[in-house]
Amino acid sequence: MGDINSFILAAGILVLSSILLSSLSARMGLPLLLIFLVVGMLAGEDGPGGIDFDDFSTAFLVGNLALAIILLDGGLRTRFATFRVALRPATILATWGVFLTTALVGGFATLAFGVDWRYGLLLGGMVASTDAAAVFSLLRHSTVQLNERVRSTLEIESGLNDPLAVFLVVGLVGLILEPRETTVPGLILSLAQQFVLGGLGGLLGGWLVGMLGERARLTEGLFALLIASGGLVVFAGVNQIGGSGFLAIYILGLVTGNWRHRPLDPTLQAMDGLAWLSQGGMFLLLGLLVTPSELLKHLGTALAVAFFLILVARPAAIFTGLSPLRFPWREMAFISWNGLRGAVPIILAIFPVTAGLDDSRLLFDIVFAVVLVSLLVQGPTLPWAARMLKVAVPSRGEPATRRELWRGERRTIELMQLQVGENAAAVGRNPGQMLAAAMDPCAAAVMVVRDGWPWLPGKIRAVRSGDRIWVIGDPDKLAHLFPLFATREPAGELAETEFFGEFAVRGDAPGEDLALMYGIPLTQEERGMALGNVFAVRIGRVPVVGDRVQVGRIQLVAREVQGTTVSRIGLKLH
Incomplete structure (x- = not known):
């Protein structure tokens, strides 16, 4: 019983410490997930915590479960409407981009360090995919607003590129351990099988979960658990029959999240907590798994691989893949720079360790260091890069809080809180008249909160900066009014x-x-x-x-x- 209590106490302290340090990450512009990773490293055997954790099998299990939940959450939040601008580029980056990045990093490692070409490609495959957890987290909490094409491409790419990276790593491990049984036709057939079964499994699973959620009349919390458990069933089931579980659970999230017969916003709030628990727990565990003193031994190699990936391989994949689509060079440059690596490469690096591959621990340490460099170098510079490359747009005044009240076939009714920013165009205007401009009989301002006190809209003659206006209506029909409430920069490029x-x-x-x-x-x-x-x-x-x-x-x-x-x-x- 004492061991169980000690474990619970240690886990609680680690998670609590990471959450309390989250404000530090926000002030420094660092990805929040990096804090969880560092806390895990400090708690490990080389840190003051002194916890000796070397169970790769447990880390692999937890990592796969966490990634499945993170991809499910990302799919739930992705609207089909974003596919009109980002499906083609994201698909190209999730296929051609992963292949080319693997080949370039593999070639660099082979030539620069004299390793076997198969090990070089294995290293390239591990770091080839961007990380959904890191990308979703950073984009959600960024201080700048990216244009829709860039943002959607990054989000969808990070959700789609994991299956191919997993396939490449597993195939290369097989090629090293059993070269006679691993053939090119067999690999191609396996790749086709994984994508077909993953796609079909995700579509069928999403339809079933959506139907069950519509007919079962569950509370929001139970509906979130239905989505999570249904997603994990599809994830494991598709993996069991030889498909890509990661692709299946992402598509399941897409289908369920775009289901038009039930309010989803309360469920997304419940899923958000589950996703954060998955991300935090996964990064803490991965931090415990690494030994910092071992990282320092291979730091030179890791830095060389990291900067080749950031400055050469990723840009080459982006520019060759997106140039035929007439992407502006500034957007391609930003997408190149924002290729964040996170938990996915580290979990892929566990594959060779659990398979008993020679020098697999060395590969794990190098990949871990590459991820640290990516989070430390690329994460904090995202706002600066967005402004320098001019892919940021003025704030569009999205609601600070929203709760879906009703969802029908053609429209949705939400309760939204609109924060009136500094120098907003809404300042000095009557709240009721602004809503009347929407020409929507179902839209209305229902409350204005000023200086911590609620007022009926009819009692407010003119809106002030800092007011919070609660509005009910269809967000699609009110979206053109949202910019009126956004903070307007008085000068500069985003004015x-x-x-x-x-x-x-x-x-x-x-x-x-x-x-x-x-x-x-x-x-x-x-x-x-x-x-x-x-x-x-x-x-x-x-x-x-x-x-x-x-x-x-x-x-x-x-x-x-x-x-x-x-x-x-x-x-x-x-």
Whole structure:
């Protein structure tokens, strides 16, 4: 009984310490998951904690369970609408990107350190995929807002690239241990089998979980447990029949999260706690598993691999994969820099250890050090890189709090809290009149909280900075009002007028009118088109807010986008 209490006490202290240190990570701009990792290392045998933990099998089990929950949570939060701008690029990066990164890092390790080419490729495969936990966490808590194409590409890529990385690592371990039984046709067949079974299993599992959740009338907490347990059943079942469980559980989350017959927001709050527990526990355990003194012995090798991955292999994969899609070079550069590594490479490095591969512990230490470098170098610099490469957009004023009240076939009703930021356009305006501008009879301001005291909207004549306005309505129909509440930077590149220009026109305005008014050069065909269509044709890809098209001396800036149509365009003299 004493051992059990000691274990519970140690686990509780470690988790509590990590959570309390989270404010430090926010002030320093470090990924929160890095704090859990460092606390685990300090508690290990080389740290003041002195805990001797060397159970790779337990770490492997916990890591797989945690990754499954993290991917499930990521899928639940991904809307199908984001696929219109990011599915193709994310799929390319999750396939071609992983292959090329593996080959380049493997070739570098083979030539630079004289290792067997199979071990070099194995090392490349371990670090080839970005980490869903690190990417989701960093993007959610970032101080800058990225444009939709960049953000969605990073999120979907991190959810899709794990299955191929797992396949490569398992295949290469088999190639080293049993070279005669591992053939190229067999590997190709196995890859096809994993993706087909994983995709079908995820779609079927998502449909079943969605149907059960709709008909069982469970409370939010139980519905979250239904999703988690159903996801783990599909994850393990698909793995058992030779498919990719990671792909299956991510797709299950996608299908369930986009199910249109039940409010999901309360369930997402419950899943958020489960996902954080999974992430924190996994990173603590992985921190305990490593021996810092061993890392220092291979630090030079790890640094060389890490910086080759960050500065050469990842950019090569991104630019060769996304250039054919006419991605702007700034966006490709940012996606290259934001290829965060985290728990996935470390867990993949446990595969060779549990398989009994020679020098597998050396590979584990190198991969762990590479992950540390990625989190320390790339994580804190994300806001700086976003601004420097101009992939950040002005805040769009998303609700600070939202709770889904009802979900139907065509629309959703939510209760949302809108925080009025500094210099917001809503300051000085009447809250009721602003909602009336939405032209939605189902939308209304229901409460205004000012200085810690609630007021009925009719008692408030003019909105002030710092007010919290509670609104009920369909978020899709109110989204164009959200920017009114966002903090506006008074100066700089992200200032409203500096970013979008001082004038704005509707996307359905005739191109000919703009050509006559400003004397900009449009072709005869473009003169007969709506300006939004001119924008789409010239940009050559699905537009997102912040996209720019130069037409003569005028720069057209996508200010609002509905679906694949630019509904409002900023005009900026350039």
